[in-house]
Amino acid sequence: MALQSIKNLKEFSTANERFEGAHLLCPGCAHSMIVRELMNATDDNLVIASATGCLEVCTAVYPYTSWDTSWIHIGFENAASAASGAEAMYKARKRKGTLKDPDAPVKFVAFGGDGATYDIGFQWLSGAVERGHDFTYICLDNENYANTGGQRSSSTPIGAHTSTAQAGRVSYGKKQKKKDMVAIMAAHGAPYVAQLAPNKWKIMAKGFQKALETEGPCFINTVSACTTEWKFNPKDTIHITDLATDTLMFPIYEIINGTELNILYRPKNVIPVEEYLAAQGRYKHLFKPENRHVIDRIQKEINEKWEYLQRREEAKV
Amino acid sequence: MAEKMQLNEVEVWDGNYAAAQALRQAQVDVVAAYPITPSTPIVETYGAFVANGYIDGEYVMVESEHGAMSTCVGAAAAGGRVATATSSQGYMLMVEVLYQASGMRLPIVLNVVNRALASPLNVRGDHGDMYLGRDSGWVQLDAFNAQEAYDLNLCAFKIGEDINVRLPVMVHQDGFVTSHTAQNIHPLSDDEAYAFVGDYKPVEEMLDFSKPVTYGAQTEEDWHYEHKAKQHRALMDSYTVIDRVFDEFEKKTGRKYKRLETYMMEDAEVAILALGSTVETSILAAKQLREEEGIKAGVVAPRCIRPFPFEELRESLAGLKCVAALDRSCPMGAMGALYNETCGALATIPADQRPMVTNFIYGLGGRDFSVEEAKRIFREQKANADVGYITTPVQQFSGLRGPKLGFYEMKRS
Numbered sequence A: 001m002a003l004q005s006i007k008n009l010k011e012f013s014t015a016n017e018r019f020e021g022a023h024l025l026c027p028g029c030a031h032s033m034i035v036r037e038l039m040n041a042t043d044d045n046l047v048i049a050s051a052t053g054c055l056e057v058c059t060a061v062y063p064y065t066s067w068d069t070s071w072i073h074i075g076f077e078n079a080a081s082a083a084s085g086a087e088a089m090y091k092a093r094k095r096k097g098t099l100k101d102p103d104a105p106v107k108f109v110a111f112g113g114d115g116a117t118y119d120i121g122f123q124w125l126s127g128a129v130e131r132g133h134d135f136t137y138i139c140l141d142n143e144n145y146a147n148t149g150g151q152r153s154s155s156t157p158i159g160a161h162t163s164t165a166q167a168g169r170v171s172y173g174k175k176q177k178k179k180d181m182v183a184i185m186a187a188h189g190a191p192y193v194a195q196l197a198p199n200k201w202k203i204m205a206k207g208f209q210k211a212l213e214t215e216g217p218c219f220i221n222t223v224s225a226c227t228t229e230w231k232f233n234p235k236d237t238i239h240i241t242d243l244a245t246d247t248l249m250f251p252i253y254e255i256i257n258g259t260e261l262n263i264l265y266r267p268k269n270v271i272p273v274e275e276y277l278a279a280q281g282r283y284k285h286l287f288k289p290e291n292r293h294v295i296d297r298i299q300k301e302i303n304e305k306w307e308y309l310q311r312r313e314e315a316k317v
Numbered sequence B: 001m002a003e004k005m006q007l008n009e010v011e012v013w014d015g016n017y018a019a020a021q022a023l024r025q026a027q028v029d030v031v032a033a034y035p036i037t038p039s040t041p042i043v044e045t046y047g048a049f050v051a052n053g054y055i056d057g058e059y060v061m062v063e064s065e066h067g068a069m070s071t072c073v074g075a076a077a078a079g080g081r082v083a084t085a086t087s088s089q090g091y092m093l094m095v096e097v098l099y100q101a102s103g104m105r106l107p108i109v110l111n112v113v114n115r116a117l118a119s120p121l122n123v124r125g126d127h128g129d130m131y132l133g134r135d136s137g138w139v140q141l142d143a144f145n146a147q148e149a150y151d152l153n154l155c156a157f158k159i160g161e162d163i164n165v166r167l168p169v170m171v172h173q174d175g176f177v178t179s180h181t182a183q184n185i186h187p188l189s190d191d192e193a194y195a196f197v198g199d200y201k202p203v204e205e206m207l208d209f210s211k212p213v214t215y216g217a218q219t220e221e222d223w224h225y226e227h228k229a230k231q232h233r234a235l236m237d238s239y240t241v242i243d244r245v246f247d248e249f250e251k252k253t254g255r256k257y258k259r260l261e262t263y264m265m266e267d268a269e270v271a272i273l274a275l276g277s278t279v280e281t282s283i284l285a286a287k288q289l290r291e292e293e294g295i296k297a298g299v300v301a302p303r304c305i306r307p308f309p310f311e312e313l314r315e316s317l318a319g320l321k322c323v324a325a326l327d328r329s330c331p332m333g334a335m336g337a338l339y340n341e342t343c344g345a346l347a348t349i350p351a352d353q354r355p356m357v358t359n360f361i362y363g364l365g366g367r368d369f370s371v372e373e374a375k376r377i378f379r380e381q382k383a384n385a386d387v388g389y390i391t392t393p394v395q396q397f398s399g400l401r402g403p404k405l406g407f408y409e410m411k412r413s
């Protein structure tokens, strides 16, 4: 069976190693955790397409590669297209009988940062999902263009300081709200859409498994804490991610067939968002008295979103 | 299994339909495409072949040309035969991915039905788009008519997929003039065509899991230079395979192709250098002038735009008096592309054997290019040849209404 059993973290994290270490991602970067959790969740053969971004530039620097599986990078915007093309070729060759090992189970996956996903690659992703290719798109959502030095993306939350949405004497940082990519993908009618976080590794691995096992295009947004641009100590990645999920800044949930919404993680004690913001340098300026309103607004929006998700779950829509 | 098609010995096809038939006969595994005039009928026809069971592969109608070429790259890396078609703005949108396809050495076939570039918006044929991908690392062949669009497509698969080449290949044809004009075509039978092209042999395929591959890794100053130099070498060296494939094609069909086509050049004094459908117009003009006015006119036409037939061009033009390089695109602030390539080739021969070269911009946005105009250009070359220097502007816009325009007036003291 393709699915790995998910017993304990030690066993899970030492499963077959198809994403090798010695890559160049920053110490404490959550990208590598997420990729490994995906790879350890399945024994199936994987064809992976990566968009330009930290994951790609840090893991395949010629003549080295961290990818002990089929892997392709074309450009910043078109990982979904590359995965579509490979999947289409798989179908054609299976039908024509030209595959070397026609019975080998294969899964097609695309990775993109939030820049690649929410912004520049949005059209290609939308097209691939509309066409119904059997692949899973995983967004490594670190809420900025980390690879080019931390510019804002349409996933950057309101109030964050980035290198292009600066906080300064008269600005509190990014003015616009984060785009709701999960809702947008659900609205495409993708059969499985979820938001997951690597600290909740069991939920994440199960979510990945569900996506891989679901026929058709699946989309998963994953919270990927970026030590460099969020400005926290590399040893704190999981702590920061705990704060992200327990403040409900990143609620963990899935949407099936665009309608059935299930909340996958309910914090026992919901933590005020202030603690999450205070733990990261990119929100430091929000603690000046004149920016207090931004923190209040973030908290208000979190409460409203949580309320909305719960009501949708209850109503089974 | 795809159903075969019974074709007559002679069919009446236009250039687009001919290209689509070649893709069908090559039994392409994946076509990912997006429509744009005038190449649209290629993918429409292909879609109809799929819908009627003449094709067994995947036909993916994507959201844009950039997506089309990106999908082609993913598909080709997965180890199968891949093709698409485009024109103009679509070709422009593909350019980023053209470089990626060749950098990864993926033998995709792209039909470019040449058309003007906006603004102003214009759907008619010129070569504005041709030069965009000039340095993108693709083998580029040029069809002068619909028969050639068919023939060169079959050759394109065989050239690109050869283990000594493994490069993507473009087949250009002139928008509307070639793509939409019906002519008699001599097709191969499905079996003959497929036997010529051959089975696709996967190389470094992503779907062979016994041997994982990394495609599109990154390099910096440590390796990038070596990669690019090797890619250039591979493209330069591909000419031996191109010649061999053209030979094999001739044996099969009797139709002979050369990387540089020459017409009536044995005793020529003046020549027109042209691409696309203009070649046939120029040949007709040369023939008439030889008969009517005794002007020893010849025509030279690169069949292979990349790798550029540098040496062949030099050899065929050496000793000539005057050459007119015809560019069907506006170079914007410089001499035309074909002019520049030609002068580059000629600069390597001794001055006393070097012809004078002038540049004619013509036919932009589908403006007709007539036999009369070709004759005028030949006569002008002849006049220059007789006085021994260029009396006309070195760059002219032929057939343009209004004031005469050009890059330089020649100044003679």
Ligand SMILES: Cc1ncc(C[n+]2csc(CCOP(=O)(O)OP(=O)(O)O)c2C)c(N)n1
Binding pocket: A052, A053, A054, A055, A075, A076, A077, A112, A113, A114, A115, A116, A117, A140, A142, A144, A145, A146, A147, A148, A153
């Ligand atoms: C067409 C194009 N535009 C811009 C770039 C430059 N670029 C490379 S990566 C990147 C940002 C990546 O951000 P994201 O997708 O969020 O991934 P991250 O690096 O944060 O993981 C940009 C702007 C590019 N490679 N290609």
Ligand code: SF4
Binding pocket: A024, A025, A026, A028, A029, A030, A031, A054, A058, A142, A146, A147, A225, A226, A227, A228, A229
């Ligand atoms: S900059 Fe951020 S996303 Fe990029 S490797 Fe470092 S921690 Fe990871």
